Structure formats: C-alpha cells, structure tokens
Amino acid sequence: MDYSLVYESQGSTIVADIKNLDLDQTLDCGQSFRWRRLEDASWEGVAFGRYCRLSLEHGGLVFHGTPLQEFEAVWRDYFDLTRDYCAVKKLLGSDETMAKAIAFAPGLRVLRQEPWEALCTFILSQNNNIPRIKGLVERLCETFGAEVPAPPGHLPLRSFPSAKTLADLEVEDLAPVRAGFRAKYILDAARRVASGQLLLEPLYTMELEEARIALRTIHGVGPKVAECALLYGFGRVECMPVDVWIRRALDYLYPEGMPGAFAPVAGLAQQYLFHYVRHAPDALPETVAKK
DNA sequence: ACCCAGGCGACGA
DNA sequence: TCGTCGCATGGG
Numbered sequence: 001m002d003y004s005l006v007y008e009s010q011g012s013t014i015v016a017d018i019k020n021l022d023l024d025q026t027l028d029c030g031q032s033f034r035w036r037r038l039e040d041a042s043w044e045g046v047a048f049g050r051y052c053r054l055s056l057e058h059g060g061l062v063f064h065g066t067p068l069q070e071f072e073a074v075w076r077d078y079f080d081l082t083r084d085y086c087a088v089k090k091l092l093g094s095d096e097t098m099a100k101a102i103a104f105a106p107g108l109r110v111l112r113q114e115p116w117e118a119l120c121t122f123i124l125s126q127n128n129n130i131p132r133i134k135g136l137v138e139r140l141c142e143t144f145g146a147e148v149p150a151p152p153g154h155l156p157l158r159s160f161p162s163a164k165t166l167a168d169l170e171v172e173d174l175a176p177v178r179a180g181f182r183a184k185y186i187l188d189a190a191r192r193v194a195s196g197q198l199l200l201e202p203l204y205t206m207e208l209e210e211a212r213i214a215l216r217t218i219h220g221v222g223p224k225v226a227e228c229a230l231l232y233g234f235g236r237v238e239c240m241p242v243d244v245w246i247r248r249a250l251d252y253l254y255p256e257g258m259p260g261a262f263a264p265v266a267g268l269a270q271q272y273l274f275h276y277v278r279h280a281p282d283a284l285p286e287t288v289a290k291k
Numbered sequence: 292a293c294c295c296a297g298g299c300g301a302c303g304a
Numbered sequence: 305t306c307g308t309c310g311c312a313t314g315g316g
Contacts, residue, residue, distance in 0.1 A: 030297060031297095122297075123298095125296090125297050125298085126296090126297080126298040126299065127295090127296060127297095127298050127299080127311075127312090127313095128296055128297080128298090128312095128313085128314095129295075129296040129297085129314085129315065129316090130296085130297075130315095131296095131314090131315055131316085132296075132313075132314060132315060133296090133297080135314085135315090136313095178312080178313065178314085179312080179313085180311075180312030180313050180314095181299090181310090181311050181312055181313090182311095182312080183312090185299085219299090219300080220298090220299065220300085221299085222298060222299050222300085223298090223299095224297070224298060224299085225297090225298070225299085228297075241297070242297090243296095243297035243298080244295095244296075244297070244298090245297065246297080274297075278297095
C-alpha cells in the first residue's frame with residue numbers, strides 16, 4: 001500500500017501521502033500512449049472511458065474534479081496504488097545494477113490499463129518507435145473513439161475504440177490511422193475479441209503459459225506483444241517483455257540472466273531497466289547503446 | 292537521404 | 305527448429 005490517507009475536497013480526490021509515484025516517469029515511459037502533459041505540469045488522459053487530470057502538489061496526488069467514489073472505482077487500481085513499491089524496491093535494489101535503475105526513476109510505476117487497449121496498442125508498437133506509436137494511437141482514438149466529456153476549459157478527449165467498434169471495419173477504413181501492415185493485425189484482434197472467440201476476462205487469472213498461447217492465436221501477436229498485454233493490461237507483473245532495448249540491457253548488464261529472486265516482479269524490473277537504458281546516458285557504453 | 296523502431300509471419304534449410 | 309527477410313511508415 002503506497003498511501004494511507006485519501007479524501008475528497010471540493011469535488012477533487014486527494015491522496016495526501018502518496019509514495020513512489022512520479023507522473024513524468026510513469027506516464028511517459030512507453031507503457032501507455034495516451035497521456036498528455038499540460039503547461040502546469042499536470043497530466044490529462046482517458047482510461048476506462050473516463051477523463052482524468054491529475055497533478056502532484058507538495059507530496060500529495062490530486063485528481064482534479066474526481067469524486068472519491070470514482071477514484072476508488074477506477075484510478076486507485078489503474079495506478080496500482082495498493083501495491084507496496086517499497087517492498088518491490090527492497091527486493092530489486094539488492095542488486096547493484098537494478099539499484100541504479102531504480103535510483104534513476106524512483107517514481108516509476110507500472111499501470112494496470114484496460115486489457116483491450118493494452119493489447120491493441122502493443123500490436124501497434126511492433127517494429128515502431130514510441131513517438132510514432134503515440135501518433136497512431138491518437139489517430140485511432142480520434143477517428144473511432146467516443147467523445148468523453150471534459151471539465152470546462154479542457155477539450156473533450158476520445159475513448160479508446162472498443163473491439164466491437166473496430167471489428168466491423170475493413171483495412172481501408174483504418175487508412176487514416178496510417179498503421180501500415182499492423183492494420184490487419186488490429187482487425188484480427190478486434191474480431192476475435194468482439195466475437196467472444198478470445199475471452200479477455202479469464203486472462204487475469206488463467207495459468208500464464210495458457211494465457212500466452214491464447215493471446216498468440218491472434219495474427220500479429222507474438223511472444224513480445226503477448227507479454228506486454230499480460231503485463232500492462234492484466235496486471236501480470238511476472239511477465240517480462242523483451243524488446244531490442246531490454247535485449248541489449250540483458251546482454252550487457254546481465255549476461256548470466258537477472259537474479260531468479262526477481263521473477264515474481266520481473267515485469268516491474270523490466271520497466272525500471274527499460275527506462276534506465278533509454279534515458280540514462282551512462283547506463284550502457286556508447287558502442288552497445290548505438291548498436 | 293538514411294537508418295531504424297517496445298516484432299511478427301512466411302519461407303527455406 | 306532455427307536463421308533470414310519483407311513489411312508500411314515516418315521520427316530523428
């Protein structure tokens with residue numbers, strides 16, 4: 001539990017004693033592609049069809065215009081605030097390399113996103129770079145999402161389009177998204193999910209290897225995307241996606257593999273490491289980083 | 292212009 | 305089963 005005191009004040013929810021959360025580190029680290037940083041350093045976005053604007057103000061986390069009831073129904077779990085990151089850091093920090101990665105971004109958390117959104121966005125992520133993934137996701141939502149009302153002074157945003165919505169489209173309909181060869185993958189995923197041929201709900205608790213196999217029945221979902229969907233969409237923190245960055249990091253920093261004790265939270269270790277090797281100048285030697 | 296990106300499927304050995 | 309290649313697109 002990374003907070004103990006939460007209350008509602010003037011229509012906003014305030015988490016007074018939040019620990020282990022930095023919004024910049026968490027909302028712009030390549031796990032979610034829909035959050036935007038505003039001029040005043042607050043962040044706004046949409047998840048589970050709800051608008052959210054939040055900021056960190058002298059140690060307290062403020063959900064602007066969000067009733068306590070909605071915080072408890074949606075955002076507490078979305079930000080995984082009931083997880084004890086102090087315990088996670090204690091475990092991972094016993095390793096010197098991981099201690100450096102954690103020190104570089106101590107407020108990084110792995111979000112618990114909507115399953116369909118996580119699956120879909122990481123299908124779009126393949127052989128792609130993060131700035132461009134954001135563009136694809138933005139155009140997908142702008143074109144096919146439903147309008148989500150925003151408070152006065154803020155432009156309405158759009159929800160992530162449902163599988164049902166996308167299932168009725170053809171590849172040509174997705175042209176404005178400019179997803180390239182990934183468009184057909186999105187449609188296959190949408191059709192399998194919308195038809196009930198692939199049930200997402202059981203993937204929260206299904207035996208892991210079985211869940212991986214189920215996800216990989218989608219055309220365009222391989223080992224890496226399945227791992228991302230399980231980690232980011234289903235809270236399966238033992239899942240560890242290995243992309244080109246993590247591959248480099250493991251090869252150089254953990255040639256013998258990561259410590260076995262990390263396994264239960266390998267996905268969280270992966271997120272610290274991913275952020276570290278992409279942004280810390282001294283994490284990898286120049287020759288390794290550029291390769 | 293050029294390289295490569297949070298990979299995957301198809302294909303051939 | 306394993307290595308190689310093409311894929312759409314555009315950010316840096």
